[in-house]
Amino acid sequence: MTNLMLTTYIVVGATFALYLFIALKTRAKNTGEFYVAGKGVHPVLNGMATGADWMSAASFISMAGLLAMKxxxxxxxxxxxxxxxxxxxxxLAPYLRKYGKFTVPEFIGDRFYSQSARLVAVICLVVASLTYVIGQMKGIGVAFSRFLEIPFQTGLFIGMGIVFVYAVLGGMKGVTYTQIAQYVVLIFAYTVPAIFISLQLxxxxxxxxxxxxxxxxxxxxxxxxxxxxxxxDxxxxxxxxxxxxxxxxxxxxxSLMIGTAGLPHVITRxxxxxxxxxxxxxxxxxxxxxxxxYTTAPSVGAMARLNLMHTIQTGEVGSPEGNVVIEERPQWMRNWEKTGLLSFEDKNGDGRIQYYSDNGLSAAEADLAKAQKEGGDVAAAQAKVDAAAAKHAESKFAGFGWKGNEMTKVDNDIMVLANPEIAKLPNWVIALVAAGGIAAALSTAAGLLLAISSAISHDLLKGMIAKGIDDKTELMAGRIAMAGAILVAGYLGLNPPGFAAQVVALAFGLAASSIFPALMMGIFVKRMNNAGAICGMLAGLGSTLGYIFWFKGFMFIATTAMAPDNAANWWLGISPGSFGAVGALINFVVAFAVSSVTKAPPEHIQHLVEDIRVPMGAGAAQSH
Amino acid sequence: MNNAQKYWQANIRLVIGCLIVWFFVSFGCGILFVNQLNAIRLGGYQLGFWFAQQGSIYTFVVLIFFYAWRMNQLDRKFNVEEA
Known part of the structure; x- marks a missing residue:
C-alpha cells in the first residue's frame, strides 16, 4: 500500500469513526426527535447542518468543474x-416553523384541507428526493473507488451501512449532528487546497x-x-x-432559486x-x-482551468515545441486516465497533446464513431464530419499541423478531485479531499432519505392509511421506512436508471413547479382554496415534466424524445433545466384562475393562515 | 385595520423591499446588465462578472440577516413575539 493510500484510509476512517460515535450518542426516543430532532437545534448549528444537507456531491465535486469549463x-x-x-x-421557513408540524406534505394537506393535495405533495417529494439521492450514491462509489481503490459496489455498501446506522437509530436528531461534523470535514477539504492554489498562483x-x-x-x-x-488563443x-x-x-x-426554496429536505431542516x-x-x-x-468555487474553477491549460500548452500556441510531450506528461494525468475521466488521442501523430476548440470537429467525429458502432445514420454523421473538417482546415490551427482537439475527455469532476495533485500538494490534502467528497455525499443522502421516510411513515401511513397508530409504532414505521429507502437508493445507485444524469433538471423542476408555489400561496394568499392549489400543482408539474420529457424522452427513455435536445428546438431557447420557473408561473396562474371561480376556503382554514402569519403562540402549536 | 393586519402589512413591505435588492444584485447586475457593468473593473474582476460569481452571494447573506433583524423589531413593535 502506498503512503498516500495509507493516509487516505486513516483520514476517511477517522471521519467514519466520528460519525458512528455521534450516532450512538444521538438515538431518537420518540417521533418528535425522529422527524424534527425535538425542535431543539441551535440556529447556528442548524445552519451548519443545512449547509451539509444542501451541499451535495454535485456542489463539492462537480460545480467547480462546471465553472472551469463554462x-x-x-x-x-x-x-x-x-x-x-x-x-x-x-x-417559507418562519411560517412553516410556526405551523410546527413534521413534514412538508402535512402542511399542504392541512392548509388545503385535502388528502389529494397531500398525496400529490408526497409523490413530488419522493420522486424529487429519490432521483437526487441516486447522484449521491454514485458520488460515494466514485470517491471510494478512486481514492481507496475499493470496488465501486463495496464503496457504496460501506456508505449505505454508515448512513443506515445513524439515520435509522437517530432519525433527524442523528442526521443533524452528523451533518454538523460532515460540514466541518467538507469545508476544510474544500478550502485548504483552494488556499494553497491561490497562494501558488x-x-x-x-x-x-x-x-x-x-x-x-x-x-x-x-x-x-x-x-x-x-x-x-x-x-x-x-x-x-x-x-x-x-x-x-x-x-x-x-428555476434553481425557486427549486432550492422548494426542496423538502432543506425546508424540513x-x-x-x-x-x-x-x-x-x-x-x-x-x-x-x-x-x-460557493464563493471559493469560482476561484477553484478558474485556477484549475488555468493550471490545466498550462499543463498541456507549455509554450506558445502554434510553435512546434509549444505543447506537452506525451511521454513527459505529469503523473496526475496518468492517474486519472485509469479512471476513464481523462483521455487523449494523438491525432496528428506529433507525440504531443493539443487541447483547443476545434469548432465541433472532434464532437462530430465522436458522433460518427457512435453511429458506425450502434448502427445510426452514418451518412449524415459523415457529412457533418466533412463540414466540420472543411471549416477546421481554414482555421489557424490547421496551419500549425493540428488535426483536431486531442483531449478527447476532460470530465468536469477532475477539476476538484485532481486539483491537489495538479498543484502538487501534500498527501494529507489529497486524503482530505476524499473524506470531504464522501462527507458531502453522505450528508445530503441522509437528509434526502429522511425526507422520504418521513413522508412514508408520517404522511402515508399515519396520515392516510392507519390514523390510529401510537407514537411508538409510528417511530418503528419511520425506522423501517428509512431502512427501506436506503435499500432502494442503494439499488438505484448500483443500477442507475438512464436518467441519473438528468437528476438536477428533474428534482429542481418538480420542486420549483409544484411544491414552492403551493407552500407560498398557502401562506400569502388567504383566499387560495383546495381546488386552486391542486389544479395549480398538477398544471405546474404536468407542464414541467412534459417539457423535460419532450426533449429527454418519456421517463428519460431517449428514443421517445419528440425533438432533439438542443437550443434550436427549445421553445424560445429555454432549456429543459430552465423550465421550472415557467412551470411555477403556470402553477400560480392556474391556481388563481381556478380558486377565483370556486368556493373560498372554510373559516377555520382562514384562521389557520392568520395564525401562522404571527410568531406568537408557536409554543402551543408545538404540542402535537 | 387591526394589529395583526398592520403587522402583516409591515412584513410584506419589508419582504418586497428585500426582494427588490435580491433581484437587483443577481438578475440585474449579474445577468441583465452584466455587459455594461463589465466595463468597470474591481481589481482583476470585471464588475458584472464579480456580481454574478461573488457579489450577489455576499448580498444575499446580508439581506437575510437584515430581514431577520427587522422582523424581530416588528415582532416587538406589534407585540406578537413568541413567549
Whole structure:
C-alpha cells in the first residue's frame, strides 16, 4: 500500500469513526426527535447542518468543474443555489416553523384541507428526493473507488451501512449532528487546497481575493485577464464572457432559486429550531456556511482551468515545441486516465497533446464513431464530419499541423478531485479531499432519505392509511421506512436508471413547479382554496415534466424524445433545466384562475393562515 | 385595520423591499446588465462578472440577516413575539 493510500484510509476512517460515535450518542426516543430532532437545534448549528444537507456531491465535486469549463455561464448555478435561501428565509421557513408540524406534505394537506393535495405533495417529494439521492450514491462509489481503490459496489455498501446506522437509530436528531461534523470535514477539504492554489498562483491566501488579483511573477497581469487570453488563443470563448442566451441564463437562475426554496429536505431542516425567529436567522447562518464554499468555487474553477491549460500548452500556441510531450506528461494525468475521466488521442501523430476548440470537429467525429458502432445514420454523421473538417482546415490551427482537439475527455469532476495533485500538494490534502467528497455525499443522502421516510411513515401511513397508530409504532414505521429507502437508493445507485444524469433538471423542476408555489400561496394568499392549489400543482408539474420529457424522452427513455435536445428546438431557447420557473408561473396562474371561480376556503382554514402569519403562540402549536 | 393586519402589512413591505435588492444584485447586475457593468473593473474582476460569481452571494447573506433583524423589531413593535 502506498503512503498516500495509507493516509487516505486513516483520514476517511477517522471521519467514519466520528460519525458512528455521534450516532450512538444521538438515538431518537420518540417521533418528535425522529422527524424534527425535538425542535431543539441551535440556529447556528442548524445552519451548519443545512449547509451539509444542501451541499451535495454535485456542489463539492462537480460545480467547480462546471465553472472551469463554462466560465461566466455557470454563474446561474452559483446565484441559483444561494439566492433560493432568500426566498426560503422570507417566504417559507418562519411560517412553516410556526405551523410546527413534521413534514412538508402535512402542511399542504392541512392548509388545503385535502388528502389529494397531500398525496400529490408526497409523490413530488419522493420522486424529487429519490432521483437526487441516486447522484449521491454514485458520488460515494466514485470517491471510494478512486481514492481507496475499493470496488465501486463495496464503496457504496460501506456508505449505505454508515448512513443506515445513524439515520435509522437517530432519525433527524442523528442526521443533524452528523451533518454538523460532515460540514466541518467538507469545508476544510474544500478550502485548504483552494488556499494553497491561490497562494501558488497569486500569492494571496484568500481564494476570493486571489481570483481578482495579479499573477505572481507576471508584471501585474490579472489572473482572469490571463485566463481569458489563454483560452481565446486556443479558440475557446473568453472565460468571463457570456455565451448562452440571456433569457435562458435568467430562467435557469430563477428555476434553481425557486427549486432550492422548494426542496423538502432543506425546508424540513427549519422545523428543527426552537422558535420562529430562529428559523429566520438560521437561514442566514445556513447561507453563510454555504457561501464559504460557493464563493471559493469560482476561484477553484478558474485556477484549475488555468493550471490545466498550462499543463498541456507549455509554450506558445502554434510553435512546434509549444505543447506537452506525451511521454513527459505529469503523473496526475496518468492517474486519472485509469479512471476513464481523462483521455487523449494523438491525432496528428506529433507525440504531443493539443487541447483547443476545434469548432465541433472532434464532437462530430465522436458522433460518427457512435453511429458506425450502434448502427445510426452514418451518412449524415459523415457529412457533418466533412463540414466540420472543411471549416477546421481554414482555421489557424490547421496551419500549425493540428488535426483536431486531442483531449478527447476532460470530465468536469477532475477539476476538484485532481486539483491537489495538479498543484502538487501534500498527501494529507489529497486524503482530505476524499473524506470531504464522501462527507458531502453522505450528508445530503441522509437528509434526502429522511425526507422520504418521513413522508412514508408520517404522511402515508399515519396520515392516510392507519390514523390510529401510537407514537411508538409510528417511530418503528419511520425506522423501517428509512431502512427501506436506503435499500432502494442503494439499488438505484448500483443500477442507475438512464436518467441519473438528468437528476438536477428533474428534482429542481418538480420542486420549483409544484411544491414552492403551493407552500407560498398557502401562506400569502388567504383566499387560495383546495381546488386552486391542486389544479395549480398538477398544471405546474404536468407542464414541467412534459417539457423535460419532450426533449429527454418519456421517463428519460431517449428514443421517445419528440425533438432533439438542443437550443434550436427549445421553445424560445429555454432549456429543459430552465423550465421550472415557467412551470411555477403556470402553477400560480392556474391556481388563481381556478380558486377565483370556486368556493373560498372554510373559516377555520382562514384562521389557520392568520395564525401562522404571527410568531406568537408557536409554543402551543408545538404540542402535537 | 387591526394589529395583526398592520403587522402583516409591515412584513410584506419589508419582504418586497428585500426582494427588490435580491433581484437587483443577481438578475440585474449579474445577468441583465452584466455587459455594461463589465466595463468597470474591481481589481482583476470585471464588475458584472464579480456580481454574478461573488457579489450577489455576499448580498444575499446580508439581506437575510437584515430581514431577520427587522422582523424581530416588528415582532416587538406589534407585540406578537413568541413567549
Amino acid at each position: 466560465g461566466y455561464d455557470a454563474s446561474a448555478y452559483l446565484m441559483g443555489w444561494t439566492g433560493g435561501y432568500c426566498l426560503l428565509a422570507m417566504l 497569486t500569492g494571496n491566501p484568500i481564494p476570493q481575493i486571489g481570483l481578482g488579483s495579479t499573477m505572481s511573477g507576471s508584471d501585474g497581469v490579472y489572473l482572469l485577464d490571463k485566463l481569458d487570453k489563454v483560452v481565446v 486556443l479558440g475557446f470563448s473568453a472565460y468571463t464572457a457570456q455565451t448562452g442566451s440571456t433569457l435562458n441564463i435568467f430562467l435557469l437562475t430563477m 427549519f422545523f428543527t429550531v426552537p422558535k420562529v425567529k430562529d428559523a429566520r436567522s438560521s437561514a442566514g447562518w445556513a447561507l453563510v456556511f454555504i457561501a464559504i464554499l
